[in-house]
Amino acid sequence: MELSDIRTFAAVARTGGITRAAEELNTVQSNVTQRIKALEAEIGTPLFERHSRGMTLTGAGKRLLPYAQKMAALSREAALAARDDGEPKGPLAIGSMETTAAVRLPPLLADFHRRFPAVRLTLRTATTADLVAAVLDGSLDGAFVAGPIDHADLTATSAFREELVLVSARRWTTLSELRAGTPESGPTALVFRTGCTYRQRIEQIMTEFGWPSAARFELGTLDGMIGCVAADMGVTLLPRAVVARSEMNGSVSIHTLSPSYARVETLFIHRRAGHQYSALQGFAACLKQDEDVIAA
Amino acid sequence: MELSDIRTFAAVARTGGITRAAEELNTVQSNVTQRIKALEAEIGTPLFERHSRGMTLTGAGKRLLPYAQKMAALSREAALAARDDGEPKGPLAIGSMETTAAVRLPPLLADFHRRFPAVRLTLRTATTADLVAAVLDGSLDGAFVAGPIDHADLTATSAFREELVLVSARRWTTLSELRAGTPESGPTALVFRTGCTYRQRIEQIMTEFGWPSAARFELGTLDGMIGCVAADMGVTLLPRAVVARSEMNGSVSIHTLSPSYARVETLFIHRRAGHQYSALQGFAACLKQDEDVIAA
DNA sequence: GTCTAGCATTCTATAAAATTGAATTCTAGC
């Protein structure tokens, strides 16, 4: 059993077909067929059920899959661990929620780059759900996500505490004004794509305010969101630090919420790996050290 | 990075040389050299230091080794897990201390075989230290060892409680007679090879009795030990149940010890694996069910 | 019903790679 067979198996399992797997692996169908056949012969039992629209895992295949994933992950980690001589360097893939990236990360990343210039850090923004999945499957080394997170394969450390506030156009200076000035069903809620934790929170709040069926408008970017709110297209929920500047220049109003809705903790998560990558360790060290400075 | 490379790497690391590794892997030196070179090229850093009498791991090699071992173990487990459809069958390798094998296991194994005839159980006896190592490296699926054991990768369940007794030739009916009748330095202690937990215990006891420098005589088998004691060659320490029959037929005397020295717990250990093998599960079930019967 | 599109499989030729065995190099210890 070789790792290339394992990777082929995992690709077929994931894509649900030999043709699609072959495409993903940059090879031809016949090749994938043969590898799967060879693997099945070696294991001694079929791993897939063939039907005319693809392949699905048999019981044996289902039992094998988690091992395949773990082995693939281990082989990646192994190479990194061997190369890692303790000096932070090489690639480091960090993920973050859009809001955290906007206000919390710039000073942290600057400091990190100053201290460890040999690390090629890449930052990707996505929703909490996507980030957790990406960290688990190894495509990110660490990520800033909205807590709470509880997963056996992840360690989470508290990074920042945010206060969520409701953001509206400037003309609504208080919540009651907003209530009075909007239709019975409530203002449009401007939300991020699904998977975002703040979105779940605003759903709760809308219900609480008696606007369960208000319109939703989905946006992909933070700037777009603030822009739309400023244009009085609706309201949204964001960390106070994110909208502080926008409030300063008078484009929007912010409305404080009760702590039970407002409080949200940003966690830094990474895999509970056998080996701590120097680059990641360096990042965690920066985070810890800068904690007070950034929170202020 | 393929598993065959990983296995080659591990073999070289373990044997400390390409020639020996090649022999173990049933291939030729030049082949092993090439695989190691290819692996080093892929990782991008040397894994071994070459010197004229073999190879030793570099820092990078030392970091890679635990991953290599884990991957090798995972690939073994993966194939077993895929084949295991829930019906206990196939090979099951169990280890045991000599003493446990002699008195506790026969009824258990008989019952297990009656219930799961499709499992090809093999039993190997060794010292606790060797057994723990064998379970960890996967050459045994489970083992009966002397407690306490505390290892993150192992689960241990209490199997039997034994009472250790000092065993002497028949002529010494009491401990004080034995003391009086042996030279100042004490009787010869008959011990198992190193790694045996009972051996450590008898060392303590000899010291306590004022015989720290008594002679030691090392034997490999239980029957040999009892035979030598019967011939008054010395004394030894064994579970009461093991020597009960020998005492019955009058060949030896047994001497009760204070509970702090006498009590020892036999644990059944196995790896904390991702997948519970049916055969092993079946064995554990037998063990649990027979507990009361066997202990009686 | 037959046709067709989408897949998986089989087959053969080719390319890539692993393996072998012989020759070579290196070095610690005599």
Added chain:
DNA sequence: GCTAGAATTCAATTTTATAGAATGCTAGAC
């Protein structure tokens, strides 16, 4: 400076993986 034990290099061979074309199978469309 030999020699024995070890690793490396190199060319030939064998094995294995891959590609591409042809074939077979099945569900859904017509």
